[in-house]
Structure formats: structure tokens, C-alpha cells
Amino acid sequence: MSTLNDLPVVVIGAGPVGLAAAAHLHERDLPFLVLEAGDTPAAAVRQWGHVRVFSPWRYNIDPAARRLLDEAGWVAPDLEALPTGAELADDYLQPLAMVPQLKPHLRYGARVEAISRLGLDRLRTVGRDSTPFLIRLTDGQEVLARTVIDASGTWGTPNVLGSSGLPARGETAVAAHLEHALPDVLGVDRDRFAGRHTLVVGAGHSAANTLLSLAELAESAPGTEVTWAIRTSSPARTYGGGDADALPARGALGSRLRAHVDAGQIRLLTGFAVHALTPTDGRVNVVVRHADGGEEQTTVDRIVAATGFRPDHSIAAELRLDLDPVMGATRALAPLIDPNEHSCGTVPPHGVTELTHPESGYYAVGMKSYGRAPTFLMATGYEQVRSVVAALAGDWAAARDVQLDLPETGVCNSNPDESANADSCCGPAPAAHASGRGLATGISGGLLAAPVSLLVLDAAPADPQTGGLPQV
Numbered sequence: 001m002s003t004l005n006d007l008p009v010v011v012i013g014a015g016p017v018g019l020a021a022a023a024h025l026h027e028r029d030l031p032f033l034v035l036e037a038g039d040t041p042a043a044a045v046r047q048w049g050h051v052r053v054f055s056p057w058r059y060n061i062d063p064a065a066r067r068l069l070d071e072a073g074w075v076a077p078d079l080e081a082l083p084t085g086a087e088l089a090d091d092y093l094q095p096l097a098m099v100p101q102l103k104p105h106l107r108y109g110a111r112v113e114a115i116s117r118l119g120l121d122r123l124r125t126v127g128r129d130s131t132p133f134l135i136r137l138t139d140g141q142e143v144l145a146r147t148v149i150d151a152s153g154t155w156g157t158p159n160v161l162g163s164s165g166l167p168a169r170g171e172t173a174v175a176a177h178l179e180h181a182l183p184d185v186l187g188v189d190r191d192r193f194a195g196r197h198t199l200v201v202g203a204g205h206s207a208a209n210t211l212l213s214l215a216e217l218a219e220s221a222p223g224t225e226v227t228w229a230i231r232t233s234s235p236a237r238t239y240g241g242g243d244a245d246a247l248p249a250r251g252a253l254g255s256r257l258r259a260h261v262d263a264g265q266i267r268l269l270t271g272f273a274v275h276a277l278t279p280t281d282g283r284v285n286v287v288v289r290h291a292d293g294g295e296e297q298t299t300v301d302r303i304v305a306a307t308g309f310r311p312d313h314s315i316a317a318e319l320r321l322d323l324d325p326v327m328g329a330t331r332a333l334a335p336l337i338d339p340n341e342h343s344c345g346t347v348p349p350h351g352v353t354e355l356t357h358p359e360s361g362y363y364a365v366g367m368k369s370y371g372r373a374p375t376f377l378m379a380t381g382y383e384q385v386r387s388v389v390a391a392l393a394g395d396w397a398a399a400r401d402v403q404l405d406l407p408e409t410g411v412c413n414s415n416p417d418e419s420a421n422a423d424s425c426c427g428p429a430p431a432a433h434a435s436g437r438g439l440a441t442g443i444s445g446g447l448l449a450a451p452v453s454l455l456v457l458d459a460a461p462a463d464p465q466t467g468g469l470p471q472v
Contacts, residue, residue, distance in 0.1 A: 006146075007144050009031065009147040011035070012149070014038075016093060017381035017384070018036070023065040024390075027064050029393075035107055035112060035135070035137070036108050037111035038109075041094055049085040051209055052084045053085070054082060058079040068099050112152070113137060114318065115318070150365065151365050151381070154367050157312045161178070161307060170278050174303070177279070179303065181306045185214055186217060193224065195221050197302075201305055207304075212260070214266075235258070286299070313328070313364075330354060330364075333355065351399060383404050
């Protein structure tokens with residue numbers, strides 16, 4: 001056996017997908033090491049531990065991980081129940097990290113600074129594929145690897161608030177008033193929002209969760225105001241498929257949000273592009289630009305930037321990556337998940353073939369693999385790592401036999417304006433997915449659901465406010 005093959009497969013990140021990769025590597029009898037920047041497994045998941053996911057347990061447990069846990073005597077949760085992030089970490093990922101087959105191979109407090117090839121920069125070609133990867137940690141330690149599976153995710157690199165992909169003017173100056181996705185509005189962060197006016201920017205499920213929590217807070221904290229701002233002209237994408245969604249909690253999320261907007265408890269602003277932010281007497285003055293070039297301004301106490309995340313590929317700057325210039329995913333995967341292209345139908349299942357870079361042996365998996373695509377589910381990452389590890393073991397038949405069975409969203413079109421009426425853009429409701437099909441991106445897919453009861457509001461509906469900023 002060559003020296004290269006004696007080295008471990010290094011997995012970056014001990015979140016759901018990283019630990020699933022470790023479980024598959026163990027089953028394939030491949031040496032491995034997991035590097036986790038945090039002090040515990042699932043460190044990023046714990047940061048949104050107060051949020052309940054809307055996909056039940058059966059979609060959140062990797063099959064290889066389940067086999068290891070069952071062998072250890074794990075008592076599985078109710079597979080139809082909806083866990084919180086904390087339950088996902090404490091009841092699944094922490095026990096998984098502790099099984100004797102994985103525990104000795106996990107290293108915590110190990111943040112990766114850069115990845116290269118031992119003795120070779122990106123320009124050197126001769127002998128490249130037979131040269132070990134060099135992984136440098138922020139504490140100066142270095143690790144050699146046969147293969148790198150990067151499951152580090154995107155939680156640490158949120159999108160900016162500015163609508164052009166650049167920070168809004170003054171965004172850094174108002175950092176003390178700015179929150180990123182999923183603050184614990186009803187828990188430890190309550191005092192920052194109670195009795196204050198909060199602006200939530202974003203059209204995804206993170207925004208929906210925060211808005212519903214703020215609406216609940218407003219019922220018990222006088223003076224709490226909630227404004228929701230989106231860049232598009234319609235919130236239909238966020239409202240989702242309602243009763244047509246195969247995951248009831250996901251459908252109810254959008255339905256409840258719409259009810260709050262219709263009742264006037266959440267002020268909705270559309271066509272909203274943040275241009276400049278200025279601290280003003282302990283608050284923030286927000287200047288926005290509209291499509292016609294006009295500007296308006298308002299003053300708020302807090303801003304939640306629920307504008308999504310983006311991958312940070314800087315640690316792989318000395319590797320030969322083939323990234324799509326739009327999505328930031330591999331060039332082969334990008335057209336399958338691009339929300340500019342996908343409307344009806346679903347994303348095909350994908351694995352090692354679509355995740356391969358010119359740099360042989362490097363794979364970005366999980367949320368990071370999707371680049372800037374807005375929709376990703378854990379089950380997608382589990383199938384990715386199963387396929388990649390099968391390829392590393394030389395089982396190409398299994399690696400290429402990718403299957404993915406995910407629930408319908410009840411939404412057909414990625415264009416919010418076209419989805420705003422009762423007629424489906426695709427005609428009759430689609431039939432159930434054939435085996436091996438995944439979930440469309442660019443529509444209401446996502447992971448998260450509000451941590452509050454699923455209720456229908458009894459308040460009489462009022463006309464939603466769909467334009468213009470109030471002067472406060």
C-alpha cells in the first residue's frame with residue numbers, strides 16, 4: 001500500500017453531514033480524522049438550538065449513523081416528531097460522536113486555516129495526485145491527508161445586508177444593532193427585542209421563524225413592532241405551499257406568517273433594497289432604494305439580516321477548484337440547483353460525480369456544496385457523503401447509484417409573482433416523486449420551523465401593507 005493510502009481521510013466539521021461522513025468511512029474501513037473548530041460536535045447547530053426543524057426525525061438521521069447508534073444501544077426518538085436544534089445535537093449528534101468507533105477520531109478546537117498539497121502550490125502539476133494534502137490549523141499544527149471532505153458548512157459566513165452582494169453603506173458601523181439569522185427572540189435574546197421596533201430583512205425560512213417569534217413577543221411586550229422587508233414584489237415564495245406541502249409544519253409556517261401579515265401584526269414592505277445604515281440616537285436610520293431609483297428612510301431599533309449564507313472557499317485557495325461563477329458550487333452541480341433556472345420539477349439526486357473538482361481527492365459536501373443556492377436539507381448531504389465514501393472505497397457502482405426521497409413542498413414555481421395566485425404554474429398538482437428524486441431549489445424548501453404552536457389566527461384580516469416605509 002502506498003504512503004498516500006496509509007493517510008486518513010480528513011473530514012472538516014463535526015456537524016450532521018460531517019459525522020455522517022465519519023460513520024460511512026468507518027463502515028468502509030477507511031482511516032479517518034474529523035477536525036471540528038468548536039468545542040463540541042454540532043457546534044453550529046447548537047447556535048440555533050431554540051428552533052424546531054420542520055422535517056421529522058426520519059429525514060434527519062443518516063442510515064450509517066443509525067446503524068452505529070443502534071449497535072451502541074441508542075434509543076431512537078419518535079421518527080415522526082419534529083426536533084429542535086438542541087434536541088438534534090443532544091439526542092442524536094452528541095451520542096453519535098461518542099460511539100467508540102468514532103470518538104477517538106474526532107479532534108475539537110481544530111479550526112482549519114488552509115489546505116494545500118505537501119510541497120506543491122496550485123501551479124505545480126507533476127505528481128500532484130499522489131501527493132498528500134497538507135491541512136494547516138490556526139494554531140500552527142499541520143495534518144496530512146489522503147482525501148479531504150469539507151463539511152464545514154456556511155453558518156459562519158452569512159450574506160451581507162446590502163442588496164448588491166456588497167455590505168450596505170454603514171453596515172459595519174451599526175453592528176451593535178444588527179442580528180444575523182435566528183436570534184433567540186423568545187429566550188436569551190428577548191430583552192434586545194421586547195418593546196422595540198425590529199426590521200427583518202429576508203424571504204427565507206430563517207426570516208419566517210424570526211417574524212413569528214417577534215409576533216408572539218409583541219402579544220406580551222407592549223411597544224414591540226415588527227416590520228418585514230423583502231427585495232421581491234411578492235412574499236409568495238415565503239408563504240410556500242400551505243396544505244399542499246408534504247411536511248405539515250413547513251406548510252403551516254408560511255400559512256401562519258401570512259395570517260399575521262393579513263392581520264396587520266407584521267408590516268410587510270416589498271421591493272426593499274437596503275442602501276445605507278446610520279446610527280442615530282441609539283437607533284438605526286435605514287435608507288432604502290427602490291427599483292425606480294427612488295429612496296426612502298425609516299428608523300428602527302434592531303435589524304435582523306436573514307439574508308442567507310455563502311460558502312467561504314478561501315481555505316482551499318491553493319487547490320484547483322472548478323466553481324460555477326454564479327452559484328459557487330461545482331460546475332457540474334450548479335445547473336441542477338440554480339434557482340434562476342429551476343421552477344417546476346425537482347433537483348436530481350447527486351453524488352461524487354457532481355461533487356468532483358479538478359483537485360483529485362477534495363470534496364465540499366453538505367451546505368457548503370450548494371454554494372449560494374437557498375435550499376438544502378440534511379438528507380441531501382447524507383446521500384452526498386455516502387456516494388463520496390463509496391467512491392473512495394472503490395465501490396463505483398454504489399457511488400453512482402444515488403437515491404434521494406424528499407417530501408413535496410407544494411410550491412411549483414420559483415418566480416414569486418407567478419406563484420402568488422391560486423393556479424399552479426405547472427397545471428395540475430404534480431404526482432408523487434419517483435424514487436431517486438430530490439427537492440427543488442429556489443422555492444420554499446429549507447429546514448427550519450417556528451418553535452411555537454401551529455395556530456390559525458382568529459383576528460379579522462386587514463389589507464397588508466405592501467409598499468413604502470413608515471416614517472418613525
